[in-house]
Amino acid sequence: MTxxxxxxxxxxxxxxxxxxxxxxxxxxxxxxxSKIALGKPMACGQVLDLSGLSGVVDYAPEELVxxxxxxxxxxxxxxxxxQRNQMLAFEPxxxxxxxxxxxxxxxxxxxxxxxxxxxxxxxxxxxRDHLLGFxxxxxxxxxxxxxxxxxxxxxxxxxxxxxxxxxxxxxxxxQVSVKVLPAPDQTRTLVLLGLDDAAAVRAMCAALGSxxxxxxxxxxxxxxxxxxxxxxxxxxARLTALRELLADSDAGMxxxxxxxxxxxxxxxxDVAPLKAAPDAVVWKISSPPTxxxxxxxxxxxxxxxxxxxxxxxxxxxxxxxxxxxxxxxAIVRGAIGARGGHATLxxxxxxxxxxxxxxxxxxxxxxxxxxxxxxSFDPKRLFNxxxxx
Amino acid sequence: xxxxxxxxxxxxxxSEIVAALRAIxxxxxxxxxxxxMRPYECDALSAYRQMPLVVVLPExxxxxxxxxxxxxxxxxxxxxxxxxxxxxxxxxxxxDAILLGLGKFNxxxxxxxxxxxxxxxxxxxxxxxxxxxEHEGFYYxxxxxxxIACSIGGNVAENSGGVxxxxxxxxTNNLLGIEMVLMTGEVVRLGGKxxxxxxxxxxxxxxxxxxxxxxxxEVTVRLLRKPxxxxxxxxxxxxxxxxxxxxxxxIASGIIPGGMExxxxxxVKCAEAYVGAGYPLDAEGLxxxxxxxxxxEVDYLVERVAEIAxxxxxxxxxxxxxxxxxxLFWAGRKAAFPAVGQITPDYMCLDGxxxxxxxxxxxxxxxxxxxxxxxxxxxxFHAGDGNLHPLIxxxxxxxxxxxxxxxxGADILRLCVRVGGVLTGExxxxxxxxxxxxxxxxxxxxxxxxxxxxxxxxxxxxxxGKVFPQLRRCAELGRVVxxxxxxxxxxxxxx
Numbered sequence: 051m052t053x054x055x056x057x058x059x060x061x062x063x064x065x066x067x068x069x070x071x072x073x074x075x076x077x078x079x080x081x082x083x084s085k086i087a088l089g090k091p092m093a094c095g096q097v098l099d100l101s102g103l104s105g106v107v108d109y110a111p112e113e114l115v116x117x118x119x120x121x122x123x124x125x126x127x128x129x130x131x132x133q134r135n136q137m138l139a140f141e142p143x144x145x146x147x148x149x150x151x152x153x154x155x156x157x158x159x160x161x162x163x164x165x166x167x168x169x170x171x172x173x174x175x176x177x178r179d180h181l182l183g184f185x186x187x188x189x190x191x192x193x194x195x196x197x198x199x200x201x202x203x204x205x206x207x208x209x210x211x212x213x214x215x216x217x218x219x220x221x222x223x224x225q226v227s228v229k230v231l232p233a234p235d236q237t238r239t240l241v242l243l244g245l246d247d248a249a250a251v252r253a254m255c256a257a258l259g260s261x262x263x264x265x266x267x268x269x270x271x272x273x274x275x276x277x278x279x280x281x282x283x284x285x286x287a288r289l290t291a292l293r294e295l296l297a298d299s300d301a302g303m304x305x306x307x308x309x310x311x312x313x314x315x316x317x318x319x320d321v322a323p324l325k326a327a328p329d330a331v332v333w334k335i336s337s338p339p340t341x342x343x344x345x346x347x348x349x350x351x352x353x354x355x356x357x358x359x360x361x362x363x364x365x366x367x368x369x370x371x372x373x374x375x376x377x378x379x380a381i382v383r384g385a386i387g388a389r390g391g392h393a394t395l396x397x398x399x400x401x402x403x404x405x406x407x408x409x410x411x412x413x414x415x416x417x418x419x420x421x422x423x424x425x426s427f428d429p430k431r432l433f434n435x436x437x438x439x
Numbered sequence: 440x441x442x443x444x445x446x447x448x449x450x451x452x453x454s455e456i457v458a459a460l461r462a463i464x465x466x467x468x469x470x471x472x473x474x475x476m477r478p479y480e481c482d483a484l485s486a487y488r489q490m491p492l493v494v495v496l497p498e499x500x501x502x503x504x505x506x507x508x509x510x511x512x513x514x515x516x517x518x519x520x521x522x523x524x525x526x527x528x529x530x531x532x533x534x535d536a537i538l539l540g541l542g543k544f545n546x547x548x549x550x551x552x553x554x555x556x557x558x559x560x561x562x563x564x565x566x567x568x569x570x571x572x573e574h575e576g577f578y579y580x581x582x583x584x585x586x587i588a589c590s591i592g593g594n595v596a597e598n599s600g601g602v603x604x605x606x607x608x609x610x611t612n613n614l615l616g617i618e619m620v621l622m623t624g625e626v627v628r629l630g631g632k633x634x635x636x637x638x639x640x641x642x643x644x645x646x647x648x649x650x651x652x653x654x655x656x657e658v659t660v661r662l663l664r665k666p667x668x669x670x671x672x673x674x675x676x677x678x679x680x681x682x683x684x685x686x687x688x689x690i691a692s693g694i695i696p697g698g699m700e701x702x703x704x705x706x707v708k709c710a711e712a713y714v715g716a717g718y719p720l721d722a723e724g725l726x727x728x729x730x731x732x733x734x735x736e737v738d739y740l741v742e743r744v745a746e747i748a749x750x751x752x753x754x755x756x757x758x759x760x761x762x763x764x765x766x767l768f769w770a771g772r773k774a775a776f777p778a779v780g781q782i783t784p785d786y787m788c789l790d791g792x793x794x795x796x797x798x799x800x801x802x803x804x805x806x807x808x809x810x811x812x813x814x815x816x817x818x819x820f821h822a823g824d825g826n827l828h829p830l831i832x833x834x835x836x837x838x839x840x841x842x843x844x845x846x847x848g849a850d851i852l853r854l855c856v857r858v859g860g861v862l863t864g865e866x867x868x869x870x871x872x873x874x875x876x877x878x879x880x881x882x883x884x885x886x887x888x889x890x891x892x893x894x895x896x897x898x899x900x901x902x903x904g905k906v907f908p909q910l911r912r913c914a915e916l917g918r919v920v921x922x923x924x925x926x927x928x929x930x931x932x933x934x
Contacts, residue, residue, distance in 0.1 A: 056932040066931060072921055102932065112691040113794050113825075135693060165635060178640055179612050190919060192883045200792040201605065201824035202864035204598045204647045205872075205879055206906070207888050208611065211643020215636060232693035255553045261576070261664045263732065284736030291733070338554045338632035365554075365634055390616075390631030410637035415625040420639050422894035427887070429919050438638065 052078070054097040060185065060193060060224040066098060067222060067432065068191030076435050079218040081121050081157030085164060087149045089217055089437040090408050091400045100157070103224055108199075111136055115182065115199050117227045120159040127158050131230055139231040140180050141168025143319045148332065148397060153320075159223055165215030168319035169266035169277065172258065172362045174231070178214035186213075186223035189428025199227045212423070218434040220427040234279035237311040239266075240292055242274040243302035247343035250274040251364035253299050255339055258363050260295055262288040267363040268318045274301070277315060323359045326370030330357075331377045331398045337391030339364035348385035353378060373399075379406040407439050440487055440870055442533060442904045449515060449535040453492060456515060460495045460537070463505045468543075470494040479520065479538050483585070484528040484871055486835065491518065491532035496540045500618070500626060500656045506539060507654065508624030516903045519650045521561060521593030524585040526788060527869030529597060529649050533904055539654065541592050547571045548657070554632045556615055558659045561592025565599070568660060577662040580607035583865070584773065592655045598647030600865035602698040602772075605823035606731075607663070609865070611646040618657035619645065622896050632659060644891070649867050650902040652895040666731035669697060670741055671768040674748045675722030675755030679703060682724030683798040685751040686822045689728065689744055690795075696744070697731040699823030700772050703802070706779065706817045706830075707771075713778035716771030719755040726822065727772055729765075775819045776830065783815075783832035787844050791855030792864035795825045804854055805829060812847040814840065826864035827855070853878050868906045876908050890916050 057063040070077050075095030080086065082101060104121040111134040118127060124142060131137055142161035146153050167176035183197025196209035213220055242253055250269040257264045257276050266277030278288050293303060306314055317323060326332065337345055342364035349356050349369065357370040371378050377398045386393060392410035395403060412420065424431070449456075453471075460469045470476055471493045481488040497503050510517045516536035523530050532538045544560035547568070551557070552575055557568055565586040568579040582601035583589055589599065594610045595617060607613070616630030629642040636642060645652055676682040682701055689696065702710065702718075702725045711718045718725055726748070730740040745756050759765035771778075779786055793801050802818065809816045815832040829851055833844040852862050852872065856879045862872045876885060885907065892899070893913035903910070 058931070062931045071919075110794070110796060112687040113796060114690060115794075165640070167635075171634060175608070175612055176635055178635075178643055179608065188887055192887070194881070194884045194887045196884065196888075198792075198859070198861045200794060200826075200860050200864070202600055202609065202792045202821070202826040203861045204600075204609075204865055204867055205861045205863050206868065206876070206884075207644055207891055208598065208647050209644070209888070209891070211611065211640045211646070212891075214643070215640050220639075232690075232695065235693075252553075255555075259552055259555060259577075259664055261667045261733070263666075280732075281736060281739060283739050284733055287733045287735045336633045336635055338551075338556075340553045362634060391633045392637035394637070412638055413627065415621065415623075416627045416629075416638070416641075419621065419627070419641065419894065423639055423641070423644075423891065426890035426894040429917070 052094065052097055054099050056099040056102045058102045060103070063103065063222060063224050064187045064191060064193050067187045067189070070096060070432050071189070071191050071430060077432050079222050079433055081160040082123065082155050084146055084151055084156035085149070085160055088145070088164070088396060089403070090439050091404050092434060092436050094435065098222065100222070106130060107225065114201070114230050115227055116230055117199060117225065118158065119225055120223045121157055124156050124158045124161060125154050132233070135233050136230045137233040138180065138228070139170055139174040140177050141170045141319050142166045142177065143168050143321065145320070148321045158228065159226055162214050162226065163216060163218050169268060169315050169361055172267065172365070173263070173265045178211050180229040181210040181214050182227040182229055183210060184213060184223050184226045186221045188221045189430055189432045197227070201229065217437050219424060219438055220433065222433060235281050236285045237277065237279045237308050238285050238289055239306035239311040239314060240276045240278070240289055241304040241306060242296060242299060243304065244272055245274050245299065245301050247346060247360070249299065251340060251343050251360065253296055254363040256295065257292060260292065262292050266315055266318070269360040269364065270323045271359070275314065277311065318361055321368050324357060324368050324370050326357055329373045330370040331373055331402070332396045333369040333371070333382050333393050334396050335367040335369060335382070335386065335391060335393045337365055337367065337386060338389055341389050341391065342367055345385045345387070349381060352381050375402065376406050377402050383410065409438050442489065442870070445535040449492065456537070457493050459509055460493060460506065463509065464495055464497050464502050468496045468498065470496070479523070479532060479540065482523040482525040482528060482530045484526055484531065484869065487528055487531055487870060489532045489534055491538035492535055494538045494540060496543055498543045500620065503539070503620050503654055503656060504624040504626055506537070507620050507622050510537065510900055511622045511624065511898070514898060514900065516900045518902050519654050521590035521596070522564065522588050524589040524593065525597065525867060525869060526790070527863065527867040527871040529867050529869040529905060531870055536903060541590065544592070544656065551632065552577065555662045556632050556659055557662055558657060559591055561595070561655050561658055562590050565589050565591055565594055572662055576665050578665050579660050580613050580663050581610050591658050591660065595646055595655050595658055596648065596650045597867045600826070602700060602821060604821065605699065606695050606697050611643060613661045614642060614646060614658065615661055616659040617642060617645060617655050619653040619655045621653050622900060626656070630659065649869065649906050651892055651906060652901065668734045668737050669729055669731035669765060670737050671759045671765045672728045672741055672744055673718065673755060673757040673768055674726040674728065674753045675719035676724045676751070676753055677722070679724040679802055680799045681752045682726050683795070683822070685726060685748050685753065687795055688747050688751060690823070692743065692747060694740055694743065696728045696823060698727070698729040700727045701725065701820050701822035702772065702775065703818040706775055706819045709778040709782055709817065710771035710775050713781060714770045714774050716767050718771055722755060727768055772819070779817050779830050779832070784834040784836065787831040787833065787848050789827065789829045789831070789848050789851055790863045790866040791852050791860055792824070792826045793855050793858050793860035795822070797858040798822070798825065801827070801854060801858060805851060808847060808850050812843045814843055814847055825860065849875060870905055873906060874908050886911070886916060893917065
């Protein structure tokens with residue numbers, strides 16, 4: 051039975067890592083454990099629970115920055131920002147329901163560690179683009195920091211980028227500063243009806259290539275949605291312009307108002323449109339937007355019951371496949387082809403995740419470099435060993 | 440400014456190194472005569488000059504790969520250089536290092552409007568990308584002041600900014616992928632036309648790494664469609680505090696302007712004398728706020744910004760009525776540096792970033808320092824994101840003034856760090872702020888960064904003498920000390 055260690059201060063956190071280093075044990079680093087079913091299964095000596103390091107340290111709305119402890123629940127941060135009409139612009143998804151948990155769990159730092167992002171990824175960036183700085187402990191048991199609390203900072207290497215998306219394998223953070231942005235007054239959605247995948251992606255790319263500032267572009271079976279946000283007069287003008295731009299697609303059009311739009315895009319964000327069976331395998335594929343339909347078509351030739359929907363103008367594919375021992379990883383990755391992109395296995399039983407690469411395998415030179423980068427932070431591989439494969 | 444001592448063994452091997460480079464890059468691509476190397480002796484931090492060991496101007500990725508492999512195998516240092524516009528000495532040559540110029544990599548390789556991306560060689564200028572796509576209504580967003588000359592490869596190395604960062608991000612937020620050559624000569628691709636990384640975000644860490652980790656040989660950037668309209672508002676305030684309050688109030692009200700710049704009274708005076716932009720000379724603090732988007736949005740936001748400014752005591756509120764007037768409003772700001780150059784033999788441009796809320800206090804303290812160091816300071820800054828560009832006026836021919844200017848600059852940067860800011864917002868550390876890194880970072884912080892450097896370049900051959908005040912050997916940094924003692928914290932909750 052793995053035991054848990056729960057530090058209450060940055061110094062206790064540092065001591066816990068130093069202790070693990072001295073004991074030669076490994077640490078399963080968790081905030082709330084909401085994404086523990088994502089990644090390669092691990093067998094760690096000890097759970098390092100960060101929930102004892104929680105709370106907002108500093109929030110200055112006019113500075114567009116919030117600083118918080120690593121264990122702070124994302125729901126707490128979002129509620130605080132909403133009071134001042136601000137938001138996390140990268141729209142971190144709540145993957146709880148997809149992973150068989152209840153909604154509303156997870157920490158902000160957990161979302162950063164997975165470099166998660168919702169529909170606004172294509173205009174506002176991912177978690178990586180919003181982490182301004184952090185402090186934490188490396189695998190040598192040393193407290194260190196990087197970045198800061200200011201918007202523009204090129205002092206030293208941008209370790210924030212590296213930590214975002216490292217799934218807890220480089221360092222354990224105790225505090226982060228994150229950029230926030232004003233929430234839009236209005237959110238409306240233009241829905242095109244009845245387009246096939248290829249026509250939908252063409253329409254979405256045309257919309258993104260227009261000056262109308264589209265902040266969400268998703269294609270669900272039969273429904274292609276374009277989000278327009280901002281101040282009321284601007285939203286109205288841009289929606290009208292977008293209707294004109296897309297008039298020759300011959301699709302029927304509908305519109306969602308602010309409240310309906312918020313519900314719709316929350317569902318897209320949380321992968322709710324994937325009406326897959328609870329035991330279906332779920333993949334996330336990132337590709338050049340125009341390649342999306344061809345990738346899905348190639349998979350469907352071999353797996354006709356595959357279900358998919360698109361976000362990020364076609365550049366993000368959420369894919370559900372019937373259960374199999376190898377999650378059809380060769381089919382999925384083979385379908386991406388030479389034009390670039392990668393696939394991550396988001397949901398599969400533990401045995402399957404243990405058997406196949408959850409994250410896209412890298413060419414040898416890059417894999418060697420990544421391994422050296424890992425060692426530069428955590429030479430003894432204390433943190434989440436094996437989670438990224 | 441102390442650079443690492445030259446290695447006599449390398450200097451003695453010079454002719455052998457030149458011959459090896461000639462075997463890789465034929466013809467005019469290797470420059471070893473003094474006159475030919477002269478144009479490369481400095482970058483835009485021209486107070487510091489140094490002739491390189493030899494200059495090489497490769498034309499293919501294979502040649503770059505062979506050069507780096509040669510450098511790695513024979514332990515020769517190498518300094519990469521784009522257009523040489525670094526303001527921090529990032530591409531300043533080193534006497535016992537090869538200078539690797541990327542100037543011949545100047546082609547736009549592919550433009551893909553549907554995927555809103557452009558794939559270009561690193562020597563293409565920042566503005567060159569926008570020029571290549573403007574006929575379709577697109578542009579590349581980051582716009583450093585040197586955009587007419589600076590190369591996109593250099594922008595990647597420095598994570599360059601510009602006046603539109605607050606709304607559109609820095610280089611790092613507008614890159615999709617790169618191809619780069621490692622010191623081993625291996626060529627790797629990071630990213631592409633898709634978003635996010637399959638593993639560690641090495642693209643993110645390469646951006647702003649100041650040429651210390653690898654040589655970028657291809658860049659894929661994100662293109663944006665140009666906003667339909669843009670209008671600028673000139674706001675004059677009787678106090679600097681009024682202007683700074685207005686900046687905070689605009690942002691707190693939920694508006695993110697395309698650009699929000701501030702100038703102090705002296706900067707306004709210089710700029711006005713130089714270009715006649717119609718700036719109010721009675722203002723202690725001048726703001727230029729640019730709003731962009733569809734006309735109806737711009738008109739609406741212009742009105743709101745004007746209202747906020749009046750509420751904060753603005754004595755001048757002028758809105759540009761056409762494109763010509765908008766450009767004129769900006770002309771003064773964009774010419775601020777050369778304008779200041781008219782009233783002083785030399786000036787030193789600093790680049791600290793501070794939390795916006797501390798702006799007024801920082802300005803006041805800077806004035807006190809100005810008295811102490813007996814040198815004038817003029818302030819121009821990207822107010823929207825708290826990035827200061829204080830210009831210290833001095834005469835470089837007066838050794839004492841140069842020394843005082845350096846001291847004054849260092850004091851300003853220490854002040855930035857003290858109020859919660861950083862040494863450099865967009866110009867980079869280079870050699871210029873290298874020795875101040877200890878003000879912002881602990882030794883542990885710097886060791887961690889150096890270990891990352893070791894993962895890419897274990898022999899410290901790439902761009903030596905930059906960024907780190909003191910380089911420690913990778914072998915020494917790699918040791919792990921394990922203390923075999925018992926748990927030192929019996930009261931941490933464990934269960």
